[in-house]
Amino acid sequence: MIVSNASLSCARCPGEATTEADGGVSGSLSARTLSPTGHLVVAVCLGCIGTLGFLSNFLVLALFCRYRALRTPMNLLLVSISVSDLLVSVLGTPFSFAASTQGRWLIGRAGCVWYGFINACLGIVSLISLAVLSYERYCTMMSPNMADGRDFRPALGGICFSWLYSVAWTVPPLLGWSRYGPEGPGTTCSVDWKTQTPNNISYIISLFTFCLALPFAVIVYSYGKLLHAVRQVRRVSSVVTRRREQRVLVMVIIMVVCYLVCWLPYGVAALLATFGPRDLLTPEASIMPSLLAKFSTVVNPFIYIFMNKQFHRCFRAFFSCSAPERGSTLKTFSRPTRTFRTPRQQRDLQVTAPAPSTAAPTPNSVHGSSQGAKHAANSGCSAAEAADAAGPKPKLVLVAHYRE
Numbered sequence: 001m002i003v004s005n006a007s008l009s010c011a012r013c014p015g016e017a018t019t020e021a022d023g024g025v026s027g028s029l030s031a032r033t034l035s036p037t038g039h040l041v042v043a044v045c046l047g048c049i050g051t052l053g054f055l056s057n058f059l060v061l062a063l064f065c066r067y068r069a070l071r072t073p074m075n076l077l078l079v080s081i082s083v084s085d086l087l088v089s090v091l092g093t094p095f096s097f098a099a100s101t102q103g104r105w106l107i108g109r110a111g112c113v114w115y116g117f118i119n120a121c122l123g124i125v126s127l128i129s130l131a132v133l134s135y136e137r138y139c140t141m142m143s144p145n146m147a148d149g150r151d152f153r154p155a156l157g158g159i160c161f162s163w164l165y166s167v168a169w170t171v172p173p174l175l176g177w178s179r180y181g182p183e184g185p186g187t188t189c190s191v192d193w194k195t196q197t198p199n200n201i202s203y204i205i206s207l208f209t210f211c212l213a214l215p216f217a218v219i220v221y222s223y224g225k226l227l228h229a230v231r232q233v234r235r236v237s238s239v240v241t242r243r244r245e246q247r248v249l250v251m252v253i254i255m256v257v258c259y260l261v262c263w264l265p266y267g268v269a270a271l272l273a274t275f276g277p278r279d280l281l282t283p284e285a286s287i288m289p290s291l292l293a294k295f296s297t298v299v300n301p302f303i304y305i306f307m308n309k310q311f312h313r314c315f316r317a318f319f320s321c322s323a324p325e326r327g328s329t330l331k332t333f334s335r336p337t338r339t340f341r342t343p344r345q346q347r348d349l350q351v352t353a354p355a356p357s358t359a360a361p362t363p364n365s366v367h368g369s370s371q372g373a374k375h376a377a378n379s380g381c382s383a384a385e386a387a388d389a390a391g392p393k394p395k396l397v398l399v400a401h402y403r404e
Contacts, residue, residue, distance in 0.1 A: 033103070033185040033186060033283055034103070034185045034283045034284065034287070036103065038185075038283070038284065039100050039101070039102075039103045039185075039187070040100075040101075042100045042187065042287055042291070043097055043100035043101045045291055046093055046096055046097040046100055046291070046294070047097055049089075049093060049291070049294050049295055049297065049298055050089050050093035050094060050097060050294075052298045053085055053086070053088065053089035053093070053294075053297035053298045054086060054089040054090065056298060056301040056302065056305075057082040057083075057085045057086035057089065057297065057301055058086060059301075059315075060078070060079065060082040060301050060305050060311070061079065061082055061083070061086070062318075063311060063314050063315060063318060064079050066314070066318065067314045067317075067318075069310065069314070070310055070311065070314060072310075073136075073151060073152050073154060073155035074133075074136065074137070074140065074155065075308075075310070075311075076152065076155045076156070076159065077129060077132060077133045077136060077155050077158060077159065078133070078304050078305055078308070078311075080125075080129050080159045080162065080163075081126055081129045081130065081133070081300055081304060082300070082301060082305065084122045084125040084126045084129065085122075085126060085296070085297035085300055085301070086297075087118075087122050088119060088122045088123070088126075088294065088297050089297055091118050091119075091122075092115060092118060092119040092122070092294075093294060093297075095107060095111070095115055096115075096187055096188045099186075099187035099188070100187045103187070104186060104187070105182060105186055105187060105189070112180065112181065112182060112189040113174070113179075113180045113181075113189070115180075115188070115189045116173075116180030116181070116189040116190045116191065117170055117171075117173070117174065117180055119189075119190065120170045120180075120190060120191060121166050121167060121170040122166075123293060124165070124166035124169055124170060124211050125162050125163055125166040126296065126297075126300065127211060127212065127215045127263065128161070128162040128165050128166060128211070128215055129158075129159070129162045130215065130219060130255075130259065130300075130304075131214075131215035131216075131218040131219055131222075132158040132159075132161065132162055133158075133304070134218060134219045134222035134223055134255075135158075135218055135222045136154060136155065136158055137222065137223075137226065138222035138223075138225050138226055139154070141226060141229060142229075166211075169206075169207060169210065169211055172203060173191060173192075173203070176199075177199060177202075177203050178191055178192060178195075178199065178200045178203035178204065179191075179192045179195075179200075180192065183286065183290065184283060184286040184287040184290055185283040185286065185287055187287075188287075188290055190290075191203070191204065191207065191270070193269075193270045193273035193274050194273050194274070194278070196274065196275075200274075201274060201275075204270065204271070204274050208267055208270065208271065212263060212267045216259060216260075219255070219256065219259065220256065223252040223255070223256070226252070227249060227252060251307065254303055255303060255304075258296075258299050258303055261292065262292050262293055262295055262296035262299060263292075263293060263296065265288065265289040265292050266289035266290065266292065266293045268289070269281060269285070269286060269289040270289075273286070
């Protein structure tokens with residue numbers, strides 16, 4: 001079934017070459033291909049991407065297994081992204097690297113279909129997981145029940161949804177709705193972008209809409225809401241939240257920009273190959289989007305993992321052969337949360353305290369009150385902050401349950 005649906009015969013495509021000898025692919029390979037120097041440059045890029053992607057994602061998994069403090073629901077989603085990127089580095093990049101060194105596809109028609117299916121599936125898993133991660137962060141910020149770090153059900157549900165959703169969109173080409181075949185200069189395989197038939201075009205439009213545009217919309221919506229919530233809290237305490245707002249803003253901008261840089265060129269190139277004139281894209285222009293998409297396996301660990309404070313502390317402890325810093329343990333509340341909770345605790349103490357006595361103060365009572373004054377001064381909470389905390393401010397919960 002796979003070979004028949006992935007028939008790469010080019011008998012109906014005049015003007016395109018076939019390469020059946022030596023186990024190559026007989027397919028819709030473009031007659032124009034890269035020069036030997038161009039194939040060498042692509043091979044070097046793929047070698048660097050595959051090596052860095054494997055090492056960085058393998059390190060993420062090693063840290064997750066080594067340190068128990070990292071085993072939180074949110075980090076479990078990050079691990080799922082690293083698993084998909086690691087599998088791309090193991091099951092995909094080495095074959096395209098070998099093909100680039102030889103200037104042609106090496107493992108035949110069935111291998112081309114297998115490569116196209118595996119890489120498309122894992123790539124969509126990464127895209128959907130990034131969208132699920134952004135939505136889970138938004139829900140964690142809004143819902144107090146998801147911030148305790150003990151309920152893994154939402155994270156596991158998001159992971160299962162990401163993988164099943166990806167499989168649901170990558171199996172149809174094996175069953176006849178579009179197909180997998182060579183792309184670019186013929187050293188990689190993916191969905192057949194060039195066949196301009198209603199069957200193929202309908203699949204490409206659906207794939208672009210539900211696997212690229214929709215995840216991007218979810219990411220923008222979720223992080224936009226997150227930034228809006230942080231700005232709302234800023235009205236309450238601008239000094240405390242200004243630095244957090246700037247840090248979250250930078251993080252969101254980096255995530256969105258890297259998403260667009262890695263995946264938007266690939267989507268645009270696919271649409272141009274589908275709806276544009278034949279041979280509109282040069283071999284160089286067709287291979288660059290594929291390289292950028294594979295480069296996401298290197299970018300994701302650094303953006304989503306090593307910028308995470310918990311992973312960063314454990315990363316330094318891992319290479320220094322020491323215990324993680326105190327800040328790397330499980331934390332449910334952030335620094336602004338502790339600042340806001342202290343006046344609330346003081347208010348509770350004031351409510352439960354006995355009524356003041358009109359009797360003259362004794363030396364012991366004077367000593368106790370001086371100790372209490374010192375304790376209040378050390379807590380860093382002024383009388384003005386305690387007065388502001390007297391009324392209920394639900395918006396403070398938004399920051400309380402957001403974790404980086």
